Structure formats: C-alpha cells, structure tokens
Amino acid sequence: MQPSTARILILDDDADVAFAARMLLRRRHGEIIVLHEPAALPALLAQSTFDVVLLDLNFTPGRTDGAEGLAVLDLLRGQSRPPAVIALTAYADVPLAVEALKRGAGDFITKPWDNARLLAAVDTALARRAATPVAAAGSTLIGESAEMGAVRAMVAGVAPTEANVLILGENGVGKELVARAIHAASRRAGAAFLAVDMGALPEATFESELFGHRRGSFTDAKTDRDGRFQAARGGTLFLDEVGNMPLPNQAKLLAALERREVTPLGADRPQAVDVRIVSATNLDEASLFDPAVFRPDLLFRLNTIVIRVPPLRVRRGDIPGLLRHYLAHYEGHYGRPARSLAPAAQARLLEWHWPGNVRALRHACERAVILAAGAAYEFADFGLGTPDTVTPPPNAQALEDQTLGDLERGAIAAALAQAKGNISEAARRLGLSRAALYRKLEKHGL
Structure with a gap:
C-alpha cells in the first residue's frame, strides 16, 4: 500500500508508547513526527502543520488531572487550520477523555490500544478533516443566499x-x-x-x-x-x-x-x-x-x-462570499500576500458546476493561494480544468494527451456521478477504502 501524504504528530511522554504508535502508523502514512514534551510544540507549530495529532493527556509523572493535555488541545484548536485530535488515555482517564471531547478532540483511544482500532481512528479522522469545510468562526454557516x-x-x-x-x-x-x-x-x-x-x-x-x-x-x-x-x-x-x-x-x-x-x-x-x-x-x-x-x-x-x-450549484449567490472567505483564510494560513480575484475568473467560478460543493471550492482556493504568481487570482490558478465533466477521449492521441491525474480525476468523477454522490458506493466501485477516496477527492478538488 502506498503511504498517504498525511502529516501526523504523536505527543506522548512515554517513549515506548510513542515508538509503538509510530511503527504502526508509518506503514500507512507519510510523515510521523514524535514529541515527548508539550513545551516544544509551539516552535514546531510555527514551522509545520499537521493533519492528525495523537495527544497524551498527562505528561508530568504523578499527574492525573490532564491539565497539560487539555492546554495542548486548546493550543491546537486555536490554529488557523486545526488538526484532528485523538486523545490517548489510560482506562482510569476515561472521564478526562470525555472532557477532551468537550474541548474539541474528535476521538479517544484507551491504552493499551488495539492496533486495528487505532488505525481506523486515524483513517476516520483524516477522512472527516478532508470532508469538513472550514467555518468562518466556530459554527458559522457562510452564505447570504x-x-x-x-x-x-x-x-x-x-x-x-x-x-x-x-x-x-x-x-x-x-x-x-x-x-x-x-x-x-x-x-x-x-x-x-x-x-x-x-x-x-x-x-x-x-x-x-x-x-x-x-x-x-x-x-x-x-x-x-x-x-x-x-x-x-x-x-x-x-x-x-x-x-x-x-x-x-x-x-x-x-x-x-x-x-x-x-x-x-x-x-x-x-x-x-x-x-x-x-x-x-x-x-x-x-x-x-x-x-x-x-x-x-x-x-x-x-x-x-x-x-x-x-448544493452549491443552486445557491450561486453564496460563491463570491465563500471565495473571499477561503482565499483570505489560506492567505493568512500560508503567509501569502492578499490578491484580488480577476473579474473574468470570478465569472467562470460563478458558472462552475461544483460537483464537490463547498469542500471542492475550499480546496480550489487553497491551491490558488499556494500557486498563484500574478497580481490577481486567475481561473487557471484554481486547478479546475475545463469542462466540468470528463468524457472519454475520442481517440488514442487524445488519450496520450491525458495525464494520469486527469484520468484518475475523471474516473472518480464518473464513479461519484454513478453513485449519486454516495461516497461508500463510489469507493466500492473504485475498489478504494472510504478514507482513500476522501484523500483523492481532496487531491483533485472534487
């Protein structure tokens, strides 16, 4: 299995526990970072972002109140693009894990864990993070339509x-x-x-x-x-x-x-x-x-x-506000200069079918912020291609002109259409897990 490109942080003071988690996860995920002390986290976050954090709730020997872990959780949730957090806890700390859920953790795993359970928790966290658009603030629903x-x-x-x-x-x-x-x-x-x-x-x-x-x-x-x-x-x-x-x-x-x-x-x-x-x-x-x-x-x-x-295609009046929000969000996240949106680009984005809805728009904005080089965002910066739907190439020469990414994107778009948007059914048709399909949806901006 090809490892995913996910970046995962394991924050646990027990070196043996952290090593075991890293050895398990590295078979399936690209980059696994280990920290043993919360004090080192702010400097790391200044340089890196993470998709998932496995967070122990107690670090100082003898402490059981979880205050250190909850403080770390507050720090992580304050990031502009917070990672999914999985709390790691001993059985006696289950009430503490529930408190962590109240503070924003998405799941908790008891130690010693079942390997399949931990792998499934990480896959689910990655899938959910990929599928959930960023809110303007807290639980704000963006759109004036x-x-x-x-x-x-x-x-x-x-x-x-x-x-x-x-x-x-x-x-x-x-x-x-x-x-x-x-x-x-x-x-x-x-x-x-x-x-x-x-x-x-x-x-x-x-x-x-x-x-x-x-x-x-x-x-x-x-x-x-x-x-x-x-x-x-x-x-x-x-x-x-x-x-x-x-x-x-x-x-x-x-x-x-x-x-x-x-x-x-x-x-x-x-x-x-x-x-x-x-x-x-x-x-x-x-x-x-x-x-x-x-x-x-x-x-x-x-x-x-x-x-x-x-769906976004029936509330096109929300698209300009969503574009402004996500472009500004990712400009701040990646430290990129603020750019205007070229009028011609906005006109084409308003006409786009958006088969992946708000999530697809968010991914397109992230790509534009990362890759744009001009004074304003152009339609090409959003990586949407043309046309909306991918049709089979009419001849061999057209097939040669298709990149592997184009073919993969077309196959996924076709499977989604055939499954009427049902992710599980589309994944079954493609022979993928749900988590793998979510990652490919994010990759292709669908």
Whole structure:
C-alpha cells in the first residue's frame, strides 16, 4: 500500500508508547513526527502543520488531572487550520477523555490500544478533516443566499429543542457544520459534540464502539470501555453517513434510540443515555425511503426534523462570499500576500458546476493561494480544468494527451456521478477504502 501524504504528530511522554504508535502508523502514512514534551510544540507549530495529532493527556509523572493535555488541545484548536485530535488515555482517564471531547478532540483511544482500532481512528479522522469545510468562526454557516438563510432559520428554530434532526445533502455541502451549529446554539453547547462515521463501523465491532464493553467480554477486551453514547453524555451525538449502515446495524441502533439506553457488551444491566441525536446522510430521498436500504422505523426515529442543505450549484449567490472567505483564510494560513480575484475568473467560478460543493471550492482556493504568481487570482490558478465533466477521449492521441491525474480525476468523477454522490458506493466501485477516496477527492478538488 502506498503511504498517504498525511502529516501526523504523536505527543506522548512515554517513549515506548510513542515508538509503538509510530511503527504502526508509518506503514500507512507519510510523515510521523514524535514529541515527548508539550513545551516544544509551539516552535514546531510555527514551522509545520499537521493533519492528525495523537495527544497524551498527562505528561508530568504523578499527574492525573490532564491539565497539560487539555492546554495542548486548546493550543491546537486555536490554529488557523486545526488538526484532528485523538486523545490517548489510560482506562482510569476515561472521564478526562470525555472532557477532551468537550474541548474539541474528535476521538479517544484507551491504552493499551488495539492496533486495528487505532488505525481506523486515524483513517476516520483524516477522512472527516478532508470532508469538513472550514467555518468562518466556530459554527458559522457562510452564505447570504435565500437557500442558506432558510437553513439558518431551521437551525435557529430547532437548536433550543431536544428534537432529533436528520440533515440531508450531497457530499461536501457542509452537513457536519450544520450539525455543529445546532449543537452550538443548543442547551447542550457546554457538553461534548461527538461525531461518528456510522458507515465506517464494522458490523463485528458496532456494538462495542457505540455501546461500550466490559473487560473480558471478547478476546481483545482487556479493560472496560465506554462507547460513543456514554462518551457524548449530556451533549450531542452526530451520526454521520447513517444511510451507509448495513440493515443489521440499523436494528441495533434503533433499539438503543427507542429505549434511550444501551447495554455494554458483557454487562448485566442497561445504562440510560442522555444524548441528543443529530444524523446525516448523502443518500437521495428515494433510497432513504426504500425499506431494502433503510429501515422505516429507524428513519421515523431520526427525522423528527429534516434539514436539507442545498448544493452549491443552486445557491450561486453564496460563491463570491465563500471565495473571499477561503482565499483570505489560506492567505493568512500560508503567509501569502492578499490578491484580488480577476473579474473574468470570478465569472467562470460563478458558472462552475461544483460537483464537490463547498469542500471542492475550499480546496480550489487553497491551491490558488499556494500557486498563484500574478497580481490577481486567475481561473487557471484554481486547478479546475475545463469542462466540468470528463468524457472519454475520442481517440488514442487524445488519450496520450491525458495525464494520469486527469484520468484518475475523471474516473472518480464518473464513479461519484454513478453513485449519486454516495461516497461508500463510489469507493466500492473504485475498489478504494472510504478514507482513500476522501484523500483523492481532496487531491483533485472534487
């Protein structure tokens, strides 16, 4: 397997733990940096950016309050493009890990970890970071169009309630940002917001991941472990890609939602759960209402309120503001001079179909900031090519003129179109993992 280009930082005072994590991750990811002392982090961040950080929560021998790790987390979340953070913790520190989730960590891994679990956590973190557009500030939803105004109005109306919300929309429109905006405006804003990619949870470990397990409940269960429902207690549990769950997993989730309780594997009695459920899918509504694809009783539980996030091509009035925001963001991030956008370039960008929606626009802006050399941004700086759709070359000479990157981009665009934007289905058609496809989407600005 070709290593990814992801940059990963391991920050742990235990040299043996850091070495083990580095040896495991270096088989699949390009650059792994190890630090043992938080004091060295600011200087490193001044020179480098990271996609994922594995963060221990205690560094000084004898300390167990996690204050050092939480301070590091605050520093990381203050970066202009924060990395995804996975907290590393001993079993006794699970309440501390939950506090880290409240402060912005995306996941936590208990030590000693299961190798497959750690690899999956890193892959999920990379995929989610690639898929989530940068917000203007916190959970701000960018866009002044009537369509986005309607989304904001729905968020404002539903956020103070406890109603379950189902967010629908194509890949890249910013469904997780909408979920975060709901959480930020809710009475649960001070508690954790925990996102789970439901389509990526294997059926064999589904219950353990969501509901937790007790020591000895299966071969690798060396300690008790809380599941995602317990970790998000008091807060919001965001169930992303619910449409990609196998039907048996849908039945298990339905039981937990109906009873408002979960039973960890190996436990004698259920535990009440206190979470608000916000879910999302890029399935089209015809598929969502097909009982062979999605259980109607589970849909009934999830869709008390439905928010439809429109694709960028139907809210073109938001494109100028999004361009200004992301160009300014990346100019600051990379220390590049501020440039204007050439009128002809803006006109073409307004006409672009944007099959990858806001995420594709963000990646195009990042590329433009990095590569632009003129006084103003030109359309060519955004790396979008022409035309919107890639068609098979009519003859051998045309094929020779195609680069490998062009062919790969065309194959991915075709698979996405055939799968109607469903990432899992497109990945299956291409023979890729979801995480690998997300990285290629980012690479090609789709």
